[in-house]
Amino acid sequence: MSSIVRFRVSSCDEILALREQVLIEGTDRSDAAFDGDFDIETVHFGAFIEDENIACASCMRSDREGRPAWQLRGMATHAEHRDVGVGRQLLAFIEQHFRSSADMLWCNARTGAVSFYERSAWECTGDVFDIAGVGPHREMRKKLRLA
Ligand SMILES: CC(C)(COP(=O)(O)OP(=O)(O)OC[C@H]1O[C@@H](n2cnc3c(N)ncnc32)[C@H](O)[C@@H]1OP(=O)(O)O)[C@@H](O)C(=O)NCCC(=O)NCCS
Numbered sequence: 073m074s075s076i077v078r079f080r081v082s083s084c085d086e087i088l089a090l091r092e093q094v095l096i097e098g099t100d101r102s103d104a105a106f107d108g109d110f111d112i113e114t115v116h117f118g119a120f121i122e123d124e125n126i127a128c129a130s131c132m133r134s135d136r137e138g139r140p141a142w143q144l145r146g147m148a149t150h151a152e153h154r155d156v157g158v159g160r161q162l163l164a165f166i167e168q169h170f171r172s173s174a175d176m177l178w179c180n181a182r183t184g185a186v187s188f189y190e191r192s193a194w195e196c197t198g199d200v201f202d203i204a205g206v207g208p209h210r211e212m213r214k215k216l217r218l219a
Contacts, residue, residue, distance in 0.1 A: 075121045079165040082118035084109050087128035094148035100205030106145055108132040119162050126153040127162045144179040163192050171216050178213040
């Protein structure tokens with residue numbers, strides 16, 4: 073990729089169109105907004121080429137086992153920018169962002185995306201379960217610091 077890709081914290085507005093295009097269109101969901109999008113501890117992240125949002129994810133505070141944790145949601149890379157490492161770099165940026173404040177990140181991964189997370193050393197922690205209208209998922213987590 074010749075264009076410069078920048079990874080940064082973003083506003084919800086900056087990433088909502090990509091979330092909708094990649095994750096919502098074609099499903100039973102009608103609204104791209106997530107509960108918690110505007111919670112004080114929620115952080116949105118994006119990869120940008122100039123002003124174009126090419127990858128996104130959002131993290132909502134959701135503690136695990138009484139320890140500080142954030143749930144990663146809405147991970148998506150624009151179809152024209154996949155398989156060149158943008159998603160992996162965005163995930164690494166997010167992990168770095170939370171390294172000093174969270175014990176772990178976790179997510180409900182679509183089973184088709186489990187290998188994507190495993191390549192960044194995330195681990196499956198539960199059995200396959202179904203999210204109505206979206207399909208099969210597995211809970212995964214990435215430890216960030218020792219509890
Ligand atoms: C999953 C997704 C975010 C990956 O983004 P990406 O920018 O293409 O990922 P990268 O190019 O950084 O890939 C990193 C590694 O994961 C692999 N990978 C990427 N997408 C994958 C997938 N869907 N399944 C398995 N492996 C995948 C890549 O081949 C690469 O492997 P490598 O380490 O051998 O090089 C993107 O495919 C996407 O938006 N998919 C549709 C939405 C989705 O499923 N989101 C996840 C919801 S839980």
